[in-house]
Amino acid sequence: MKKWKNLLAGLVVLALLLAGCSSVGQTADGSHAAGNEQTADGSYAAGNEQATGVSQATDGEQAAGSGQAADGSQPEVGGQPIGEAEGSGRLNVHYLDVGQGNAALLESEGHYMLIDGGNRKASSFVVSYLKRQNVESLDYILISHFDEDHLAGAIGALYQFPAGKVITADYETDSSIYKSYQDAMEKQGYEETHPSQGDVFSLGSASVRVISPISYGHEDENEDSVGVIVENGDNRFFFGGDMGKTGEKQVMESGADIAADVFLLNHHGSYLSSRFLEQISPSYAVISCGDGNSYGHPRQDTIKLLEDDGIPVFRTDKQGTIILHSDGKTISWEQEPCNDYTPGTRTASGDKEEPYVEENNSDAEHCDYVLNTHTKKIHLPSCSSLKGMKEDNKAYYKGSKDELIDNGYEACGNCKP
Ligand SMILES: [Zn+2]
Numbered sequence: 498m499k500k501w502k503n504l505l506a507g508l509v510v511l512a513l514l515l516a517g518c519s520s521v522g523q524t525a526d527g528s529h530a531a532g533n534e535q536t537a538d539g540s541y542a543a544g545n546e547q548a549t550g551v552s553q554a555t556d557g558e559q560a561a562g563s564g565q566a567a568d569g570s571q572p573e574v575g576g577q578p579i580g581e582a583e584g585s586g587r588l589n590v591h592y593l594d595v596g597q598g599n600a601a602l603l604e605s606e607g608h609y610m611l612i613d614g615g616n617r618k619a620s621s622f623v624v625s626y627l628k629r630q631n632v633e634s635l636d637y638i639l640i641s642h643f644d645e646d647h648l649a650g651a652i653g654a655l656y657q658f659p660a661g662k663v664i665t666a667d668y669e670t671d672s673s674i675y676k677s678y679q680d681a682m683e684k685q686g687y688e689e690t691h692p693s694q695g696d697v698f699s700l701g702s703a704s705v706r707v708i709s710p711i712s713y714g715h716e717d718e719n720e721d722s723v724g725v726i727v728e729n730g731d732n733r734f735f736f737g738g739d740m741g742k743t744g745e746k747q748v749m750e751s752g753a754d755i756a757a758d759v760f761l762l763n764h765h766g767s768y769l770s771s772r773f774l775e776q777i778s779p780s781y782a783v784i785s786c787g788d789g790n791s792y793g794h795p796r797q798d799t800i801k802l803l804e805d806d807g808i809p810v811f812r813t814d815k816q817g818t819i820i821l822h823s824d825g826k827t828i829s830w831e832q833e834p835c836n837d838y839t840p841g842t843r844t845a846s847g848d849k850e851e852p853y854v855e856e857n858n859s860d861a862e863h864c865d866y867v868l869n870t871h872t873k874k875i876h877l878p879s880c881s882s883l884k885g886m887k888e889d890n891k892a893y894y895k896g897s898k899d900e901l902i903d904n905g906y907e908a909c910g911n912c913k914p
C-alpha cells in the first residue's frame with residue numbers, strides 16, 4: 498500500500514514536471530500562489546493575478562508567507578504543485594515551526610482551521626503567519642488541551658481572527674495561561690464546543706472527525722487531548738495533541754478507524770506504542786518539537802519505531818515549517834522528508850508539565866519498576882500494593898532508579914526497590 502502510494506506520488510510529480518513548462522499561467526510555484534491568494538470567502542484571486550503576471554513577481558512575499566520559520570530561516574522548497582483534482586477539492590496543511598509545541602493551519606476552499614497555537618514565544622509568529630496566508634477568519638480554532646505549548650499561541654488568534662467555533666477539551670485548569678484564555682473567550686463572546694468521539698466538522702472539501710478523548714477527567718491532562726482525523730478525499734491526516742499511553746489505549750479499544758496517511762506524532766514524539774502506529778499505518782510522520790528541547794523529544798524508542806518501519810519523517814525542529822497539499826488523491830510536500838531519526842536529549846531534571854519518566858514506553862513484562870505517577874512511588878513489579886493501583890496512575894519503567902529519584906520519585910516502603 499505504501500509503496501503503491503509512493504509510486505503514484507512519484508508519477509504525479511513526474512507528470513507535473515513534464516506538464517509544468519507548457520501549462521498556461523501555472524508556474525512552479527503556482528500551487529503556492531493559489532493557496533496564498535485564496536480569500537476567506539472561497540473566491541480565488543489567483544486567476545486574475547496570474548493573468549496580469551503580478552503573482553509571479555511576488556516570490557518574496559510568497560516565500561515569506563509560506564514557509565518562514567519562527568527564527569526567520571527559510572525551509573527548503575522541494576515540492577511540486579499538484580493539479581486541480583476532480584471530485585474533491587484541495588486541502589493545504591501547514592505544520593508551523595513553533596519550537597517546542599504544536600500548531601497547524603489547515604485550509605480547504607477558503608475555509609481555515611487552526612489546530613493548537615504553540616507556546617507563548619510563538620504567539621506573534623502564529624498570528625503573522627496566518628495574516629500572511631490571508632486568513633481573515635477561522636472556521637475553527639481547535640485547542641487540543643490547555644497546556645501552554647498548545648494553548649498560548651492560540652490566544653492571539655482568538656483576539657485577531659473571528660472564529661466560527663472554538664473546539665476544546667472539556668476541563669478547566671488553574672494555570673495563568675488558562676486564565677488569559679478565559680479572558681479572551683469572554684471578551685470575544687465565544688462558547689467552547691466540547692466534542693465527543695465520532696463528531697464531524699466540515700472544512701471546505703475536507704471533514705474533521707473527532708477520535709479522542711474517549712473520556713475526560715484523566716489525571717494527566719494530556720490524555721484529555723481532543724484528537725482528530727482530517728479527511729480530504731482519500732487522504733487522511735492525524736492530529737492527536739498530547740495523547741499518551743492511556744489515550745492511545747482507549748482509542749484503540751474504542752475500535753475507531755484511525756488509519757491515516759500522515760501522522761503528526763502525539764506529544765511531540767513522546768510515547769508511542771507499536772500497536773498504535775500499526776493501526777494508523779502512516780505513509781509519512783511529522784514531528785513538531787523544539788530544536789534541542791529539554792524533554793528529550795522525540796523519544797528514542799518512538800523514533801526507532803518509525804525508523805524500523807521505514808516511515809519517512811518530517812521534523813519542525815530540523816526543517817522549520819512543513820507544508821503539504823492534498824488533492825484528495827495524492828499528497829505533495831514542499832520539502833523532502835529529513836529522515837532524521839536522531840532522538841532528543843533530555844536535559845530538564847523534572848519538569849512539571851511534561852515529566853519524562855511518566856511516559857516511559859516499557860510494558861508490564863519488560864519493566865524494571867512500576868510507578869505510581871500520582872503518589873510518585875517506585876514499586877517492584879512484584880509489589881502487592883500494585884493490585885489496588887488505578888490503571889491511570891500506573892506507568893511501567895525500564896531504567897535507573899536514580900533517574901526516578903532525581904525526578905521526585907520515592908521508593909515504596911513495602912517492596913523496597
Ligand atoms: Zn500537553
Ligand SMILES: [Zn+2]
Nearest residue numbers: 644646739764
Ligand atoms: Zn505538548
